[in-house]
Amino acid sequence: MDNYKFILSGGGTGGHIYPAIAIANELKEMFPTAEFLFVGAKDRMEMEKVPQAGYEIEGLWISGLQRKLTFKNMMFPIKLVSSLIKARGIVRKFKPDVVIGTGGFASGPLLRMAAAKNIPCLLQEQNSYAGITNKLLASKVKKICVAYDHMERFFPADKIVKTGNPVRKDLVELKISKTEALHFFGLNPEKLVVLVLGGSLGAKRVNQLIKEQLPLFKSLGVQVIWQCGKLYYETYKNLQTEEVLVFDFLNKMDCAYAAADIIISRAGAGAVSELSIVGKPVIFIPSPNVAEDHQTKNALAYVAKDAAILLKEKDLELDFMGVFTALLKDDKKQQALADNIKKQALPEATKSIAFEVEKLVKK
Template sequence: MSRYRFILSGGGTGGHIYPAIAIANALRKKFPEAQFLFVGANDKMEMEKVPQAGYAIEGLWISGIQRKLTFSNLAFPLKLISSLSRSRKIIKSFKPDLVIGTGGFASGPLLRMAASMKVPCVLQEQNSYPGITNKWLAPKVEKIFVAYDGLEKFFPADKIIKTGNPVREDLLNSGSRKKEAAGFFGLDPEKPVLFVMGGSLGAKRINELVAAHLPLFSKMGVQVLWQCGKLYYEKYKEFESETVRVKTFIGRMDQAYAAATVIISRAGAGAVSELSIVAKPVIFIPSPNVAEDHQTKNARAVADKGGAVLIRESELEDRFAPEFENLVNDKDHQQNLSANIKKLALPGATEQIVTEIVKILNAKQRNV
């Protein structure tokens, strides 16, 4: 039987969406006749990004709990009940053979309902510190695919399989097409390129840092490919020039990585996984506004092995300019960082996850 039916649920940020799409693409390659449905949260970025990837998606009326008293928090019980009811209807209608959750608000009610309806479920956890949704779902699923050691603190040990994080397939072959990639963005392939990635929504402190150091970059002859995020584009678009490209969002990340000489990035799990595979010199500036400071832990795991430069936000004023100048001017330093971060890459994550899913499907068939 190859006409399997899969539901994938996860979203809110690219870190939850792109692993889900990567898994779906690999399953579609394995089972060309399979059918897929994504379930996300209404008004979140998955409602745009998933259809762009060629998949159907249904939306739930769900959002996270804020840390302060808000109307959204007061409405949360109603949203949860609504989303559980809607999830039940989706599952009854689509009749999935297996449901895959990659984190984010929508995956909570969807997988909880699927498990209660005896549909096999699996989780993919990107981070070293799991989100509340995956911790809530863990007792109900068959397997949990993780990228870091030590997650037995949060999940049942017998369910954990360390696979690494799925990444977009085009990144596996981005290689060193610098000339083509620089031309794609209208940049000079003979000059160094700083690629700044602050996530799909943007990163306030990183954007401020880049704006303040544009004179330094210009003096050094460094071009800038700057993904500032949709929340900040109006503020920073005025800096667009022949040597500075300001973007809300970059769809062709393979081209951006290939064009880059040096990369500045947050240290979300998805970004760390991608950058390990791309193996370009990177300066991690972790967000301090995340649970258990897990971005700093993600970055530290790489930096301690000589695979990246780690600068905390509180250190930027003193450390950034000298660290950046040293990195751009020292080719040996660049090569060492690239070689060391590449050792941490787990490029076979998606295929391993698909292999484990096939085992679950086969076991289900045997038990029918």
């Protein structure tokens, strides 16, 4: 019998939504007749992205706490009570066999109510510094799947399983050659390629940096694949040349990764996991505007293993030119970074998480 029922909850950002979708897809392969329901926060991106992936979703009236006193913060207790009541109704009606939380404030009320009904729950924590919702839920769940070492700082050690973060299947099975990828982009095989990634919306300071450094790239004979994000495309599209390709969004990430010699990227959990599998030298520029500065902590975990270079936004003006030029001219350093980041890869993460869910469902 595999007509199990699973609820997956998490959202607010792609870093919580896409892992949940990847886990659901893997469970669907394992249990073809299973039923799935997602629970997210009303008015957040999961309400659009989850149905696009082919799953039903229910929305809770919930949002995170702001860092200063605002009307939204004053509404938080009311939203929380409303969400707990609705979550209890969802659990009672759907009767899940297992509930999976991938972080973000929407998963809090849902997993709290499921655990209260003795339904086995599993958390998936993407970052090296655990999110507040997952920390609050840790005592209530059966298993916690993590991507980094030393997570017993945040969670009970006997519940932790190191699985890694789910990544897209096309990257795990990266089959395109560098020659094919360069041809796809129309780039010169005699010149090196820098790939710049700032997330789907874009990263303001990273984009400013790349604009400032275009003369440096030109003088070094470097070609650029620049994913500036949809918020910034209109600002930067006029900088496109034969050697500087500007995109709002990269639909063919496998080609972009295959073409790249060096990658400049934010350090969100999903990006870090993908880049480990890709195995190219990376300069991380973490976003300083995220909860608990977790992108910097993600990057530092890799720097400690000589698996990446970290540049903070506040240091870019002084340090970027020297760091980038030195890396470009040091083949041994490039190779060491590529080898060491590849060692951190956990390409079977999604399967491993689904296996942990299966163990809970068959207990």
